[in-house]
Amino acid sequence: MIQEMIMLDGNSLTIHEVAKVAREGAQVGISSESMKKLEQGRQMVYDMANSDIPVYGFTRGVGENKDRQVVARYYQEYNRNLILSHCLGVEPEAKEDDVRAIMLARLNTLLVGCTGVQPAVATMYMNMINNKIHPVIPQRGSVGEGDITVLSHIGLAMIGEGEVNYNGERMKASEAFKKAGMEPIVLGPKDGLAIVSSNALSAGEGALVLKDIEDLVDLADVVYALTLEGFKGNVTPLDEAAYSVRPYQGQSISASRVRKLLEGSYLWLPGVTDSLQDPLSLRGSCQIHGAVRDSLGYVKNHMLIQLNSSDDNPCLIMDENRIISCANYEVPTWTLGFEMLGLALSHLSRNACFRTIKLATPKFTGLSRFLTPADGRVLAYATIQKTFTSLDTEIRHLSNPATADYFSVAGDIEDHANNSPYVVQKTARIVDNLIYILGIEAMHAVQAIDLRKATRLGVGTKAAYDVIRSEIPFLDQDRNLSEDIRKIYKLIKSRKILDSVEKVIR
Structure with missing residues (x-):
């Protein structure tokens, strides 16, 4: 080969x-x-x-x-x-x-x-x-x-x-x-x-983190669309007209993707939803995902400059036959961008947690408590909220800025720093936690879809549903859910869900 x-x-x-x-x-x-x-x-x-x-x-x-x-x-x-x-x-x-x-x-x-x-x-x-x-x-x-x-x-x-x-x-x-x-x-x-x-350590690792966030926000759109079908959500917040009068690029991209994912879904049928307005965690998801996309675009543009320019000190200017002292190793522009991404991802995380909690709450869905298939006999997702909310707590902590915490070192001559490696690495940890959180939401969403007996799914959500159900069966009786969480994590990391979806919504 x-x-x-x-x-x-x-x-x-x-x-x-x-x-x-x-x-x-x-x-x-x-x-x-x-x-x-x-x-x-x-x-x-x-x-x-x-x-x-x-x-x-x-x-x-x-x-x-x-x-x-x-x-x-x-x-x-x-x-x-x-x-x-x-x-x-x-x-x-x-x-x-x-x-x-x-x-x-x-x-x-x-x-x-x-x-x-x-x-x-x-x-x-x-x-x-x-x-x-x-x-x-x-x-x-x-x-x-x-x-x-x-x-x-x-x-x-x-x-x-x-x-x-x-x-x-x-x-x-x-x-x-x-x-x-x-x-x-x-x-x-x-x-x-x-x-x-x-800056090669933070730039090399940072480039991979940006690639992972690119995949993560696409996945977040897929999971949100599945949640809408499990929730029997109101799709009017996806109406293209709303985005034409509010032209933020990121949210428009996410809304367009969710519409494609839900093409052919039962949610578009007249009179399906009883809700005039869903909770904000469902109604505003494209806006939150869009904020991640907009932040990502900023950081990607500046990372490309980093990868394709000199960060050397001293710096050779060959056309002028000179070598000059400089500060081209200073990277606050994209380090601050990663801090912004961490905050944007913390919003996405908290929103996903609230969507998952809503899916398990009968007064919002009309389904059974904690999505149990047999009330009083099967506990189902009664305790799993502790897991994903603890992961979100970690994200909230990691989203706190760290770039401004530095000392004056090297005989007091090096009195500025960016902490770019740590900022990149904590962003990577946020992404990893979010894979678990979105995976758990997806588990809830497909369970709700099955309990609702919703067979007319969107072209994209059906592809995602099939991949998830190929690994994680319907929760008909209590089992070790750590195994299900591990399986959905690996599924997401493998890109099987995204690859399957992208084949049908292009």
């Missing part, structure tokens, strides 16, 4: 391609133009090495040690020591798909040509990705001003002194290189700083 090849050039990497490389094992290549750019930048570095120009992280130290000179005969030793001294990350360790995304993010920003790194470093990133040699990277310890304390562990592996996961086995990097027919890299001027100083 020929694996897909994604050619990198420093300016056209997409979030979809990051997911392809990270999760589907797509190979990467480097364009010939990008290699030429790296060679030209490297020559600039050598020219400066032979001059008296003081350059941060190159002929001078880093952080408060910027006043310390680095002489040519110590370049290899200095760059090795820079990597060793910055290996400061703490567990948990990044998953292998995250590691691939992190390395890809750094490789592509190297190809912008502002680093001055030796081309062999870029080739090493490429070969490690393609040979599935994944450095062991602790996830915590970076404040986001360049992820120096964690990306250094990649450098450690590159020089053969760290640990990696290779073909499912943890081993020394030197051993993995030997098995793959590769050699550790020999560091030269500027190489150490180029490897350790970038």
